[in-house]
Amino acid sequence: xxxxxxxxxxxxxxxxxxxxxxxxxxxxxxxxxxxxxxxxxxxxxxxxxxxxxxxxxxxxxxxxxxxxxxxxxxxxxxxxxxxxxxxxxxxxxxxxxxxxxxxxxxxxxxxxxxxxxxxxxxxxxxxxxxxxxxxxxxxxxxxxxxxxxxxxxxxxxxxx
Amino acid sequence: xxxxxxxxxxxxxxxxxxxxxxxxxxxxxxxxxxxxxxxxxxxxxxxxxxxxxxxxxxxxxxxxxxxxxxxxxxxxxxxxxxxxxxxxxxxxxxxxxxxxxxxxxxxxxxxxxxxxxxxxxxxxxxxxxxxxxxxxxxxxxxxxxxxxxxxxxxxxxxxxxxxxxxxxxxxxxxxxxx
Numbered sequence: 001x002x003x004x005x006x007x008x009x010x011x012x013x014x015x016x017x018x019x020x021x022x023x024x025x026x027x028x029x030x031x032x033x034x035x036x037x038x039x040x041x042x043x044x045x046x047x048x049x050x051x052x053x054x055x056x057x058x059x060x061x062x063x064x065x066x067x068x069x070x071x072x073x074x075x076x077x078x079x080x081x082x083x084x085x086x087x088x089x090x091x092x093x094x095x096x097x098x099x100x101x102x103x104x105x106x107x108x109x110x111x112x113x114x115x116x117x118x119x120x121x122x123x124x125x126x127x128x129x130x131x132x133x134x135x136x137x138x139x140x141x142x143x144x145x146x147x148x149x150x151x152x153x154x155x156x157x158x159x160x
Numbered sequence: 161x162x163x164x165x166x167x168x169x170x171x172x173x174x175x176x177x178x179x180x181x182x183x184x185x186x187x188x189x190x191x192x193x194x195x196x197x198x199x200x201x202x203x204x205x206x207x208x209x210x211x212x213x214x215x216x217x218x219x220x221x222x223x224x225x226x227x228x229x230x231x232x233x234x235x236x237x238x239x240x241x242x243x244x245x246x247x248x249x250x251x252x253x254x255x256x257x258x259x260x261x262x263x264x265x266x267x268x269x270x271x272x273x274x275x276x277x278x279x280x281x282x283x284x285x286x287x288x289x290x291x292x293x294x295x296x297x298x299x300x301x302x303x304x305x306x307x308x309x310x311x312x313x314x315x316x317x318x319x320x321x322x323x324x325x326x327x328x329x330x331x332x333x334x335x336x337x338x
Contacts, residue, residue, distance in 0.1 A: 050191060050294075051296050053188060053189065064296050090194065092195070092291060092294040093191070094191060094192060094194035096191050
């Protein structure tokens with residue numbers, strides 16, 4: 001029995017070392033404090049990998065994502081705040097690398113577009129509702145006294 | 161008039177359709193460089209073939225030139241290599257190499273075996289200059305003007321079509337600017 005367990009034990013421990021070394025997450029990186037660690041996690045989740053279209057740099061295995069993670073780590077250790085680090089990346093890779101681009105002349109349409117369209121829709125709904133109410137409240141849909149007598153005249157003429 | 165207004169949603173939908181259809185023809189993997197019209201990032205890196213010689217941003221100034229980002233691990237770089245040779249030798253346009261995250265020996269051997277189109281090669285082992293330039297994958301080819309300003313970036317293989325229709329007209333135009 002012991003003969004069987006020993007190789008198995010070695011195999012399992014080998015497997016675990018391989019798995020542990022494959023993980024390059026923030027747990028293995030060194031930071032001065034937990035604030036920096038959480039800052040790193042936030043930033044790598046907010047920054048988009050330029051090579052892989054729709055993965056953040058925390059998720060991606062692309063070499064460029066790894067480089068950018070290293071760069072974020074370096075900048076954090078150098079004491080850069082989040083704005084500075086995001087600006088550093090945008091300067092090099094453009095607004096593409098941020099999931100939440102800054103509000104400026106090239107992104108205002110993106111930020112305001114949905115609100116403007118929603119407002120426009122709301123205005124159309126309100127205007128058309130008001131129009132309907134106006135039609136019914138000024139009584140134009142009901143007949144005036146004159147019109148009623150006119151109508152009965154016409155009807156009685158028909159009977160003849 | 162009222163009747164014409166009824167067609168407004170149709171017209172709007174058609175217009176949105178045209179815009180979205182046009183969007184389909186855009187390749188989302190090609191990003192516009194954020195470095196366009198910026199001075200070439202400052203750097204101090206050794207030459208690929210001569211480790212003792214150090215190069216800087218001053219070395220890319222002087223003439224309108226192509227700066228080609230390449231590596232031996234990049235299959236497309238092998239595809240475009242003959243075209244770079246042609247551009248350098250036949251059209252006499254200076255081509256500067258940025259050897260990106262590569263192995264020095266392998267890269268030197270590549271140039272011996274396949275011939276060397278480059279005026280000189282910047283050896284960017286760690287990819288630091290690549291990162292400052294906004295490189296996200298080789299091959300990439302930049303046009304740098306006489307003042308050392310980054311004017312254009314092409315992502316992907318350079319071949320005859322790309323050279324004739326995209327790069328050459330721009331190189332000519334920037335050369336005229338003086």
